[in-house]
């Protein structure tokens with residue numbers, strides 16, 4: 319599959335901070351690629367370099383085969399960008415925010431109006447077209463940023479935390495629209511802290527930490543590899559903790575204790591549950607999740 323992004327040995331230093339550290343990555347055309355990482359992992363910095371708003375310290379980025387440092391203007395025409403913050407123009411109405419944006423892409427007036435109306439209706443904002451930005455709720459502003467990103471019919475959409483702060487209804491609307499765009503062949507790159515979002519939308523996910531990619535695979539592949547499809551959990555009585563530890567160590571399973579609950583990864587789950595149940599332990603099993611993988615790889619401590 320051809321690469322939408324070819325990132326090689328990419329590094330970004332801010333004075334003494336290395337935000338992105340010699341990172342190489344291919345993102346394929348037509349896929350939805352999810353970038354996960356704790357605060358400060360370097361996700362926004364990576365997105366800023368990809369969107370040409372922050373210069374690279376080292377390395378190269380090719381987008382649809384073009385060198386980003388040589389042809390930034392052409393590359394920007396491929397993009398729809400949904401930034402983390404709200405950079406809407408408060409002086410303009412909702413629809414004017416879109417039609418003015420269309421001018422950067424030299425889309426003629428009538429076509430711009432049509433596209434703006436289409437994008438507004440896609441994100442259920444048509445009734446606000448003439449309204450002021452200051453009268454929009456936070457969720458509406460985010461939806462407007464998404465609508466604005468579609469104005470140039472982009473081949474690639476880059477979204478930095480697209481659904482943060484949205485209520486569940488708006489979040490599902492956004493997910494549904496992103497899936498529709500993907501089915502039309504648009505390449506999506508999203509950063510998120512929302513594990514469900516990453517699992518639901520992404521074909522592949524990279525887990526980023528301290529400027530590097532720690533793991534990269536399909537959501538299912540990451541779960542299978544790092545924690546197993548099912549995780550066994552045990553909540554032992556305090557006096558039985560030692561017995562449980564001995565039992566788990568004897569079986570050689572990988573486990574972690576989280577607030578008195580033992581989580582066991584990559585085990586023969588049915589056998590383990592039955593055996594521990596017979597010994598009188600309070601034991602159950604659940605599906606392994608991307609969140610388990612994330613915590614396992616990036617740790618429980620606050621990183622910042």
Ligand SMILES: Nc1ncnc2c1ncn2[C@@H]1O[C@H](COP(=O)(O)OP(=O)(O)OP(=O)(O)O)[C@@H](O)[C@H]1O
Nearest residue numbers: 332335336337355356357358359360361362363364
């Ligand atoms: N303009 C800047 N000047 C100096 N340091 C910066 C700047 N922007 C980011 N950093 C630092 O670079 C590192 C990566 O930050 P970045 O914002 O890229 O992480 P992130 O993964 O997007 O985090 P978050 O999820 O909190 O947005 C952090 O240590 C951050 O403090």
